[in-house]
Amino acid sequence: MVMESRGCGNRRFIKQKFLPNPVGDTRYLTLAVRPPRETVFPPWQNATAYAVQTVVTDSGGLYYATAAGTSSAPTWQTTAA
Numbered sequence: 001m002v003m004e005s006r007g008c009g010n011r012r013f014i015k016q017k018f019l020p021n022p023v024g025d026t027r028y029l030t031l032a033v034r035p036p037r038e039t040v041f042p043p044w045q046n047a048t049a050y051a052v053q054t055v056v057t058d059s060g061g062l063y064y065a066t067a068a069g070t071s072s073a074p075t076w077q078t079t080a081a
Contacts, residue, residue, distance in 0.1 A: 046073045 013035075019027045044058040047070060054065040 044071065046071055 014030060014032045017029045017031070019029055021027050041055045041057050041062060044056040044063060049070045050056070050065045050068065052065055052068050056063050056065075
């Protein structure tokens with residue numbers, strides 16, 4: 001397989017297979033495979049009900065709900081050094 005890109009983000013892999021033809025002309029079967037797209041998860045939100053197995057993002061990390069409940073903002077505060 002050979003990677004193909006036409007200047008855009010829709011990259012795919014292609015393969016050409018020669019098909020023998022009794023008439024004598026040249027024929028090829030061309031197959032293209034596009035990789036799966038990355039799953040995008042919603043950002044975490046305060047005061048939101050989350051079900052078990054819900055996945056959200058926050059500060060670049062993925063978080064997985066292991067129990068159902070409503071989210072709340074952290075009670076701790078950071079201080080500048």
